[in-house]
Amino acid sequence: MSIDSVSTLPQNTYPNVRVSATGLELWRGDRCLFNDLSFTLNLPVLHVCGANGSGKTTLLKVLCGLTITERGNVTWTHDKRILTTGEVRGQLAYTGHQEALNPALTVAENLQWGAGLYRELSNDEIQQATEEHQLDSLTSLLACSLSAGQKRRVALLRSVLSHVPVWVWDEPYANLDAAGVEWVNALIEAHVARGGCLILSAHQKPAINPEQVQTLGLTS
Amino acid sequence: MNELSYRRAFSLQLRKELTQLGRRYGSVLTPLLFFAVVVALFPLSTDPSPQRLATIASSAVWVAALLAAMLAQQTLFRGDFEDGSLQLMALSALPLWLQVIAKQMAHWLVSGLPLVLLSPLAAYSLNMAPQGYTTLMVSLLLGSLSLSSLGAIGAALTVSIRQGGLLFAVLVLPLMVPVLILGTQATELASKGDNAAGLLNMLVAICLLSVTLSPFATAAAIRVSLD
Numbered sequence: 071m072s073i074d075s076v077s078t079l080p081q082n083t084y085p086n087v088r089v090s091a092t093g094l095e096l097w098r099g100d101r102c103l104f105n106d107l108s109f110t111l112n113l114p115v116l117h118v119c120g121a122n123g124s125g126k127t128t129l130l131k132v133l134c135g136l137t138i139t140e141r142g143n144v145t146w147t148h149d150k151r152i153l154t155t156g157e158v159r160g161q162l163a164y165t166g167h168q169e170a171l172n173p174a175l176t177v178a179e180n181l182q183w184g185a186g187l188y189r190e191l192s193n194d195e196i197q198q199a200t201e202e203h204q205l206d207s208l209t210s211l212l213a214c215s216l217s218a219g220q221k222r223r224v225a226l227l228r229s230v231l232s233h234v235p236v237w238v239w240d241e242p243y244a245n246l247d248a249a250g251v252e253w254v255n256a257l258i259e260a261h262v263a264r265g266g267c268l269i270l271s272a273h274q275k276p277a278i279n280p281e282q283v284q285t286l287g288l289t290s
Numbered sequence: 291m292n293e294l295s296y297r298r299a300f301s302l303q304l305r306k307e308l309t310q311l312g313r314r315y316g317s318v319l320t321p322l323l324f325f326a327v328v329v330a331l332f333p334l335s336t337d338p339s340p341q342r343l344a345t346i347a348s349s350a351v352w353v354a355a356l357l358a359a360m361l362a363q364q365t366l367f368r369g370d371f372e373d374g375s376l377q378l379m380a381l382s383a384l385p386l387w388l389q390v391i392a393k394q395m396a397h398w399l400v401s402g403l404p405l406v407l408l409s410p411l412a413a414y415s416l417n418m419a420p421q422g423y424t425t426l427m428v429s430l431l432l433g434s435l436s437l438s439s440l441g442a443i444g445a446a447l448t449v450s451i452r453q454g455g456l457l458f459a460v461l462v463l464p465l466m467v468p469v470l471i472l473g474t475q476a477t478e479l480a481s482k483g484d485n486a487a488g489l490l491n492m493l494v495a496i497c498l499l500s501v502t503l504s505p506f507a508t509a510a511a512i513r514v515s516l517d
Contacts, residue, residue, distance in 0.1 A: 134381055136516050160383030168374030174310040183306045184375075187382035190298060 083265040084235035093142035120288030126271035169225035173214030185231035218245040299384035307396030321362040328354035347416035348477035362401040363441025387505040402434035422481025439504035446511035
């Protein structure tokens, strides 16, 4: 899939939203997940890697503002201007371990709700986007009848539909087949080409232009 | 944040909840069925003479309604927590308290309101004096709104705890007791032909307080539970 074919993304480019962290310290019980963790994201993609249990998911939740650290701060900036918590919330689409798909709703209804949290969108737009990403055969199915990989695709498509500059993806490649992995990489490249920012956790480095990827390794 | 996005936050959440509740009528009907069964069991456990039943009618209906409301409220956020939707709601730019109000309202419409509408039937089966029916319905209307608001706080606080049921009861029951006392007393008075306006006024006060303030507490509790 070429970048130009992804027309469901907004035509204008995204604002230059970046994140940095200073001196993060977080404990879970008597286990220290990270201590004095600092970084500044200068590139469009932040790849968080590390062994199982090293705190990748927790770090993503910290960056989103879902988890509060014992010490340190996370700063989101838009062209050097520091964003408030409220401003950050409107700029960030999160896809966690769970796909946030309600099992009793259809795929279309789930997308309508999930992307609707960010902006007003019509049924036609959802139809068009699902057709473009070859998910249109799923739109009328209940989310509980999808396979794990299909759920992941729908959840990632929700980020695309949200039209926000920052995507935070926890293990986007989990449960995806080879074509799915390629599809995710194409999404990322299209997002980056429009000036978007992506923070992802994954065990392998995403197969996109390495000059755009900054890697943050966590040790347990 | 403008008026339009407030309206969108509300309608988005309300539509989602009503759609999904409409498809899970099993879990929607459980509290109602529970209410009917508890009311039906009371005559079996006591002397079933009509005079005797009339004396316990208001408390029986109210206790059954309270327990049914608790049953319905306990899992208010469970599904959204498990599938991750709650994280999405908390991270959205739309105000969380407004989404909470919409969710609560949808649940009240399918579990609280039918209870209020069913209550005269339950009262009739327990031989309550017909002059008490209006007060019973009004007090249950106010009471169920308060219970659903108070229950939402408890549900949000205990949603991340695996066996949160007991904690939920311990947290929420003490808050619900004043509502129960006022509600039964008002119904009792009215069924004897007395004026229950004073007690109903107090129920109105509790209802207004809990309905207006609880969404903020619930939203804060959700953020704590997601940490």
